[in-house]
Amino acid sequence: MTQGIYKVKSNICIAPNVFRMELLGDTEALTRPGQFINIKIDGLYLRRPISVCDYSDGLITIIYKVVGEGTEILSRCAENDELDVLVGLGNGFDTEKPSEKPLLVGGGVGIPPLYKLCRELLEQGKAVSVILGFNTKSEIFYEAEFKALGADVTVTTVDGSYGVKGFVTTAMADTDYDFFYTCGPEPMFRAIEGAVDVSGQYSFEERMGCGFGACMGCSCKTKYGNKRICKDGPVLDREEIIW
């Protein structure tokens, strides 16, 4: 983990209430897709943890949804604004899991951390399938970006206004995969857990105090003992999760 001042390169609305922000600064602390950063917001006490969508040398991309005061203030940041950020938090996804045909399942604003993961798995030569779940057509983002990486992308909408009508599990039934990675809301996780018979990794969310393992605010019980979502997670193996 490192702390630094990052400069906003861009901050644009890409779907209703969903923003993509690019930050310029040191990226050495980021070692795996699925890690997150913790942003100090002017006027608020606790930092805001946001998953990393993509990173390369000196550039971090995050995608976040405006859900409260903190993300609302963040959405008003302009180019060249400076933010105090803790970078390289959490364990991230394990891209070395034995798999030839990994499936990535994202629900809404849980989709962003799967982007960098998708890129890395494709670079390893794996046949990557992606299922992106939304409520309705107007909420869709990053379909084209995932397709541009070269993944086999399916979009589902609950109301059927675009792509496959139904939940991500509807599309999963028609997909061939030998491992899965997922990030999204917990009801989606429960549906996935009931639908899969292969191993996989889930990326969890919890209200955090520090984001780096000190306060024990975001602990959960696992089959292998207590874990901190911020430090030992947010990614947990399917085999260790107690539902």
Added chain:
Amino acid sequence: MVNTKVTLSGIEISNPIIPASGTFGFGYEFAELYDINLLGTFSFKGTTKDPRFGNPTPRIAETASGMLNSVGLQNPGVERVISEELPKLKKCFKKLVMANVSGFAVEDYAYTCRMLDSEEQIGWFEVNISCPNVHGGGLAFGTSAKNAEAVTKAVKKVTSKPVFIKLSPNVTNITEIAKACEAAGADGVSLINTLLGMRIDLKTKKPILANKMGGFSGPAIKPVALRMVYQVYDAVKIPIIGMGGISTAEDVIEMMLAGATAVQVGAANLVDPFACKTIIEDLPRVMEKYKINNLTDIIGGAH
């Protein structure tokens, strides 16, 4: 050159900055970020007789200039603290540490302190009597002078190390509790623990914390902490470790003027992992600004 040294129950520490229990784990998480040997000491994660997961999540909520937590003393229990945590701590921290101990019955406190007493790295005990779940009626130990006295006596019996009793601010008169601890043989008192608070989510229309209520900390509580330290300083002769919203070197000086011999930093560590390092580095400059040569000279200076 200014002098930042203070003496806490006969043990000299290089500066009065002490990361507060529950915000610094067993030190090694922070040792990855900076050399924690620059600290005076630190108070390790509240340890109980048995392992505890704590309360259900969510157990963190934000407030104006502060936060609520309802972690509920998650810790691996005293046996694993001794076998797993302290050896890891020893590798990165060469100074004496403050052992923060909690319990749910007088015997629990005595058991845990007895177990830890033989650990050489422990310089002081900090006994947290501010826990809301105890046997015998649900009253917090820290809210009854009688219980505070009983715990103090029981712990003093099992250790010869200095014992600080950590007091709850959620009482009518904190000086009575402090006096009871002093009379029972406490070497000092730590205050304040968190204030009991609540936040409600307007979307769900329910409390944000799964436990409904939680401990309120952060800069918002500093005036309450200063007031209580000031009052307790007038009431007892034993040293006070002051805490509550401390985030800057200026805050440290303010708390010492109120009557604290040493100062703990809690919530600030969670929003800025380098908070204690920054405070320690800033302290000489701020002392010079306010014409303070020796920090010990200002203890209780506001009285």
